[in-house]
Amino acid sequence: MSQSKIMPMSGFPEWLPGQRAVEQHFLDVIRSTFELHGFAGIETRAVEPVDRLLGKGGDADKEIYGLSRLAAGEDDGTGPDLGLHFDLTVPFARYVLENSGKLTFPFRRYQIQKVWRGERPQDGRFREFIQADIDIVDSGELPFHYEVELPLVIADAFARLPIGPFRIQVNNRRIPEGLYLGLGLSPEQVVPVLRIVDKIDKVGPQTVATMLTEAGLSPEQAATCLALAEINAPDSSFADRVRALGVEHPVLEEGLLALSAVMDAAAEHAPGLLVADLKVARGLDYYTGTVYETQLVGQESYGSICSGGRYDALADDGRNTYPGVGISIGVSRLMAKLMPGLEATRATPTAVLVAVTSEDERRESMRVAAALRARGVACEVAPVAAKFGKQIKFADRRGIPFVWFPDTAGHSVKDIRSGEQVPADASTWTPPADDLRVGIREV
Amino acid sequence: MSQSKIMPMSGFPEWLPGQRAVEQHFLDVIRSTFELHGFAGIETRAVEPVDRLLGKGGDADKEIYGLSRLAAGEDDGTGPDLGLHFDLTVPFARYVLENSGKLTFPFRRYQIQKVWRGERPQDGRFREFIQADIDIVDSGELPFHYEVELPLVIADAFARLPIGPFRIQVNNRRIPEGLYLGLGLSPEQVVPVLRIVDKIDKVGPQTVATMLTEAGLSPEQAATCLALAEINAPDSSFADRVRALGVEHPVLEEGLLALSAVMDAAAEHAPGLLVADLKVARGLDYYTGTVYETQLVGQESYGSICSGGRYDALADDGRNTYPGVGISIGVSRLMAKLMPGLEATRATPTAVLVAVTSEDERRESMRVAAALRARGVACEVAPVAAKFGKQIKFADRRGIPFVWFPDTAGHSVKDIRSGEQVPADASTWTPPADDLRVGIREV
Known part of the structure; x- marks a missing residue:
C-alpha cells in the first residue's frame, strides 16, 4: 500500500530525545510542585460524548475532533458520538459529577494530559498539546482564599523552571462589573461592555470609546470604563486608583477587597510575580471572581501561557453545585517558545x-x-x-x-x-x- | 442542550485519585527502570495518517479510530485522513524514519503513552489504554545480544513492583521454522503451520494434529510439530529436548543457540523469571528472532501482559533498513488485574x-x-x-x-x-x- 510521505504534521509537535528530556523536566517540576501543594493527580479518558463537549467552552465546537471507528457500520452500538477533549476542565467537571460520592471536598486535583483542537496551527497554537491544570473544587461553597492560593502555586512551579521573567496578571470580575453597575449600566450590559473593553489592545482606546458609546454608554461612562482598564499595579495600590475614579457600588468594593487580598498574599509569598491588571478581561464573561493570565516578560504578544479563574459552578448535578477555581499551564505553548533556548545535558x-x-x-x-x-x-x-x-x-x-x-x-x-x-x-x-x-x- | 447521562464509558477506564496514585507509582517505576537501562524517553503524536496505520499491524485496521473535524467542510486542507494510533510501534517506526539523520544508532527509546483501539471491550481489553514500550533499533544490523537484554529490563522493572509471581516466556522464531524445514516442509508452509500450532491451548493437541494433516503434513510431521510445542524449561535444558526430536537443520540450530543464550543470561541476571516455552507462537509470523510473552502466574488465562520480539525491519526508507527488538508492557491491562489488590497509602x-x-x-x-x-x-x-x-x-x-x-x-x-x-x-x-x-x- 502506498503510504503518506514521512513528514512532520503541522500542529502536532514532536521532540527529538534531547528536547523531550527538556519537556520531561518541565513536566516533572510542574507535577512535583503540584504535589508539594497537596494536589492529587488524576487522568480522564481522552474522549467525551460530543454533546457534552458542545455544551461547554463557548465556541469550542468549531475545534472538536470527532471519532469514528473506521471498520464500524452505521449503528455499531457505541452509543453517543465521541470526540477528543479540547481542554481538561470539561472532563474534570464530568469526573467530579460522576465520582462526587467518592471524592472528599474541597478536592484538589492536578491533571497533566494532551488535548486536541482542530483549529488552524499558528505560532504557539497546536492541534495536539499538553495542558497542566490544577483546580480546587468544593461542594456548595468554595472559600475565597483558594483564589489567593492558586497563582502562588503557579509562581512556585515557574520559579523552579528556567522560563525567564514572567508576570501573572490578575483581575477580578467584580471590579468591572461593580464599576459598570455603579456607573448606572444595567446587569445585562456588563458582559457586552466587557467584550468591547477586551479589544483595547487590538483596536486602541479611541475605537473602544466609540464602540462603547455606540453600545449606549455616555462619553463619561465610556471614559470611566477605559480609565479602569488602564489601571495596573504590582501591589494593592491599584485599589486607591480605582476608588479615585469616584464610582461606588458594593460589588465594586467586594472586588477591590478580593483582589487586594490576592495582591497582599502575593507580596509575601511570591514578591514581584503578580500584577493587578484591570484590563485582563479574557474569561471574565464566564469566570465569576478572580481571573489569571500569565505573560513571559518581553514576549507579551505571544499571549498567555497560563490562565484560569474562579467558576461559581464548575459542575452542577441538579442537587449540588460545585464551585471551583483553576489554572491551566499551556505546557506545549510554553515549550514551543522556550525550547530554542534550552537543551538537555545529554x-x-x-x-x-x-x-x-x-x-x-x-x-x-x-x-x-x-x-x-x-x-x-x-x-x-x-x-x-x-x-x-x-x-x-x-x-x-x-x-x-x-x-x-x-x-x-x-x-x-x-x-x-x-x-x-x-x-x-x-x-x-x-x-x-x-x-x-x-x-x-x-x- | 441536553447532554449524555454522566456515566462510565465501557472500554475507557478511569481511576479515583487513590487508584491513580497506584497507577502513577507503576508508571514511575517503569519509567525509572527504563532510564536506569539507558533508554531515552520520547512521545509521538496520538495521530497518524490512516494509510500508514492500515499498512502495518496485521488486522489492526478493524480497530482504528478515524478523526474528523466536526466543524470542517469536505475539503478542509488537513491533508490525509488521520486516525488514532493503535500501538506505539507504528509511530515509532515512522519517528525513526523521520528523524534518522538526527538520532544515534543503536537508538534505545522508551515510550509510555495511551493508544486506542475500537474493538469490543472485554476483561483486560480496553478501547483506551496505556502502553509502556522499549525498543532498541539499529541502522543496518542489530547485534543479537539485545534480544538477550530486553527481557532482563522487563524483569528488572517487574521485580520492583508488587505484581506477584510472573513468568516471561521466550521462544525464537528460528526454532519452529528450522524444525519445520528440517522435517521437509517448504518455506511457504512455515507461517500457516505456526498459526495452526498457535491454537493448541484453545482446541487441544488432537485437533491441531488433525488440522496439520489436513494442511498436508504427514502424521509423523504433525506429531513432531506438536512435540516441539510441548517443550518448556526454566533454563537452557530445552535445547537437548529439542535435539532429542531428531530433526536437524541449520536454522533450527541457530535458533537453539540464540534461545540458549537468552536463557543463560537470564539464569544469571533474572534467575527464575524466564521460561523457554516453545509453544509461544503469537507474533512468530511477523517477528524474526526472539519473541516474548509474559503471564501472571495463576492468571494465565488473562493472557500476556507484556509482549514483544525482534523485527529484522522495524522500519525501512528504501536506503536503510532499521532492525529492532522491543517489548511493550500493557500497563492498563496489568492495572485492571492488580488494582483490586492494591491501594495507595493515602x-x-x-x-x-x-x-x-x-x-x-x-x-x-x-x-x-x-x-x-x-x-x-x-x-x-x-x-x-x-x-x-x-x-x-x-x-x-x-x-x-x-x-x-x-x-x-x-x-x-x-x-x-x-x-x-x-x-x-x-x-x-x-x-x-x-x-x-x-x-x-x-x-
Whole structure:
C-alpha cells in the first residue's frame, strides 16, 4: 500500500530525545510542585460524548475532533458520538459529577494530559498539546482564599523552571462589573461592555470609546470604563486608583477587597510575580471572581501561557453545585517558545557506558551494569566489543560522561570529558550528582 | 442542550485519585527502570495518517479510530485522513524514519503513552489504554545480544513492583521454522503451520494434529510439530529436548543457540523469571528472532501482559533498513488485574495539614506550609479555621498523617494515627521517610 510521505504534521509537535528530556523536566517540576501543594493527580479518558463537549467552552465546537471507528457500520452500538477533549476542565467537571460520592471536598486535583483542537496551527497554537491544570473544587461553597492560593502555586512551579521573567496578571470580575453597575449600566450590559473593553489592545482606546458609546454608554461612562482598564499595579495600590475614579457600588468594593487580598498574599509569598491588571478581561464573561493570565516578560504578544479563574459552578448535578477555581499551564505553548533556548545535558539517561572487552566477556560488563543500576546509576553496555577508542567515541557522541573498563586486572572508570581515569568498584562508585541525572541548561 | 447521562464509558477506564496514585507509582517505576537501562524517553503524536496505520499491524485496521473535524467542510486542507494510533510501534517506526539523520544508532527509546483501539471491550481489553514500550533499533544490523537484554529490563522493572509471581516466556522464531524445514516442509508452509500450532491451548493437541494433516503434513510431521510445542524449561535444558526430536537443520540450530543464550543470561541476571516455552507462537509470523510473552502466574488465562520480539525491519526508507527488538508492557491491562489488590497509602500527596487558628491568622499557616514545601514536604492549609477537632477530622478522612498547629505559644505537629504531638519548627521538621511520599500497599 502506498503510504503518506514521512513528514512532520503541522500542529502536532514532536521532540527529538534531547528536547523531550527538556519537556520531561518541565513536566516533572510542574507535577512535583503540584504535589508539594497537596494536589492529587488524576487522568480522564481522552474522549467525551460530543454533546457534552458542545455544551461547554463557548465556541469550542468549531475545534472538536470527532471519532469514528473506521471498520464500524452505521449503528455499531457505541452509543453517543465521541470526540477528543479540547481542554481538561470539561472532563474534570464530568469526573467530579460522576465520582462526587467518592471524592472528599474541597478536592484538589492536578491533571497533566494532551488535548486536541482542530483549529488552524499558528505560532504557539497546536492541534495536539499538553495542558497542566490544577483546580480546587468544593461542594456548595468554595472559600475565597483558594483564589489567593492558586497563582502562588503557579509562581512556585515557574520559579523552579528556567522560563525567564514572567508576570501573572490578575483581575477580578467584580471590579468591572461593580464599576459598570455603579456607573448606572444595567446587569445585562456588563458582559457586552466587557467584550468591547477586551479589544483595547487590538483596536486602541479611541475605537473602544466609540464602540462603547455606540453600545449606549455616555462619553463619561465610556471614559470611566477605559480609565479602569488602564489601571495596573504590582501591589494593592491599584485599589486607591480605582476608588479615585469616584464610582461606588458594593460589588465594586467586594472586588477591590478580593483582589487586594490576592495582591497582599502575593507580596509575601511570591514578591514581584503578580500584577493587578484591570484590563485582563479574557474569561471574565464566564469566570465569576478572580481571573489569571500569565505573560513571559518581553514576549507579551505571544499571549498567555497560563490562565484560569474562579467558576461559581464548575459542575452542577441538579442537587449540588460545585464551585471551583483553576489554572491551566499551556505546557506545549510554553515549550514551543522556550525550547530554542534550552537543551538537555545529554540526550540519553545513560551516565555510564560499560565497555566490552570482548564479546565473550560481555557477561562481565552486564554484571557491572547491574551493580551500578542497583545503586541508581543509569548505564548501558557498549553495543560491540570494538576497540576502546571506538567505544569511547560511542559514548562521546551521545554525551555519556563516563566509560567503565572492566579489565580483569582491575576495573576503572574514565571521565571522557577530562580524560581522568581512576580505579573503581561497581558496588561503590557513583558519578557526581550533576552527572547522575539528565539536567537542562540554557544555550 | 441536553447532554449524555454522566456515566462510565465501557472500554475507557478511569481511576479515583487513590487508584491513580497506584497507577502513577507503576508508571514511575517503569519509567525509572527504563532510564536506569539507558533508554531515552520520547512521545509521538496520538495521530497518524490512516494509510500508514492500515499498512502495518496485521488486522489492526478493524480497530482504528478515524478523526474528523466536526466543524470542517469536505475539503478542509488537513491533508490525509488521520486516525488514532493503535500501538506505539507504528509511530515509532515512522519517528525513526523521520528523524534518522538526527538520532544515534543503536537508538534505545522508551515510550509510555495511551493508544486506542475500537474493538469490543472485554476483561483486560480496553478501547483506551496505556502502553509502556522499549525498543532498541539499529541502522543496518542489530547485534543479537539485545534480544538477550530486553527481557532482563522487563524483569528488572517487574521485580520492583508488587505484581506477584510472573513468568516471561521466550521462544525464537528460528526454532519452529528450522524444525519445520528440517522435517521437509517448504518455506511457504512455515507461517500457516505456526498459526495452526498457535491454537493448541484453545482446541487441544488432537485437533491441531488433525488440522496439520489436513494442511498436508504427514502424521509423523504433525506429531513432531506438536512435540516441539510441548517443550518448556526454566533454563537452557530445552535445547537437548529439542535435539532429542531428531530433526536437524541449520536454522533450527541457530535458533537453539540464540534461545540458549537468552536463557543463560537470564539464569544469571533474572534467575527464575524466564521460561523457554516453545509453544509461544503469537507474533512468530511477523517477528524474526526472539519473541516474548509474559503471564501472571495463576492468571494465565488473562493472557500476556507484556509482549514483544525482534523485527529484522522495524522500519525501512528504501536506503536503510532499521532492525529492532522491543517489548511493550500493557500497563492498563496489568492495572485492571492488580488494582483490586492494591491501594495507595493515602489518596492525596499531602503529608501535613497545616491547621488554621483563625482566618486572620491564615497567613501564618501559609508561611508554615511554604517552609515545609521548601524542604520537599507536601502540605496544604486547612480549608476553614474550624475547631481543631474538625480540622483533624478533615486530615483523617484523607489519610493525611500529620496536622501542624501554628500556635503563637509555639508550633507543634501531631501524628493523628498515634495521637503523639511534639513541638516542631517548620524550618527543620521532616516526617518519617515512609510518610513523606504516597506509597502503595497490598490489601
